[in-house]
Amino acid sequence: MIMEHHDKPAWLESLYVQKFFASCPIHDSFKKNEKNICCLDCCNSICPHCVASHRSHRLLQIRRYVYHEVVRLEDLEKLMDCSNIQAYTINAAKVVFIKKRPQNRQFKGSGNYCTSCDRSLQEPFIHCSLGCKVDYVLKHHKNLYPFLKVCKTLQLSPDFFIPQDTGDDDQTMYTTLSSDSDSDNASFSCTELVRKKRSGLYVCGRLANKVTDEDMTTSMSRRKGIPHRSPLC
Structure with a gap:
């Protein structure tokens, strides 16, 4: 089945639907079996024990920041255009939130807010997460593929x-x-x-x-x- 232009690529959809930081059912008897890696080629969440069978695949490490899942901006920029997404710094590395973080606001004052979930942002950013930018692009441009990049290899960080x-x-x-x-x-x-x-x-x-x-x-x-x-x- 051919993917239409307005659809999301399979690896991007897996970042939203996969359950991370849960125990790996394959390696439940091992230590450190938390699923904190996304295999972009298999579109599945895996644990560090699974890496050996996915070494030739594109691997994206998932981290947590304030109880939300994030990815390194350096890794995400190899996959798509991340301009206008606000990044945060943890452990000397810039990270980007994967999913939306809605913020209830009855009244908007003067300031800069996310285009999708009305979260307060720093200038000049207009998206608080990857999901917010994807929704904005699909709504205004109807086509996500001009914002995607060709990435054939993506490995875990050297300190993993x-x-x-x-x-x-x-x-x-x-x-x-x-x-x-x-x-x-x-x-x-x-x-x-x-x-x-x-x-x-x-x-x-x-x-x-x-x-x-x-x-x-x-x-x-x-x-x-x-x-x-x-x-x-």
Whole structure:
């Protein structure tokens, strides 16, 4: 079936209808199984454990800001024209809200407001979310495709942690997408998190460093010396 010009592309529709930040039914027995990624090629929400089977697909990480779902502006601009959408800064990255955030207002004063949901905005923005801009374009231009961009590859941010199955129920390892085991200077890109359930100890270090069970046992069993009372005068 050929998609008409006034329709939304399938990946855009999936951002609205997919349920994010819910447990993944495929990996419900794993840790970190929260579905916070949207596969734009499969039009489905996936968890970090699902990334291995979607590595050749366009992946968009979904984040949360003030209890609403957002995406990085840098990623969204690769997919469509994001001009006039107000962006917000979290963790040194600009993000854009996906869905509308209606704001009830009986009377409009002087100021700048969203074209779709009347939310107060900063100058010169006229859309508070991606959904508001899409509705505005479809209403006034009747065609969304001139605002879309050709994007063949879209990968997760380099600091995104991918779970690695170690085969040990007491240990879960997380590696970054930008990890490079051949580089000794990439101290921030070669990062791993090792979690021990029994000891409750969190260790963060370079991939080249090895932490043995003996070292952790020694650090956990270390005790202070016997306290001595001060002499009486």
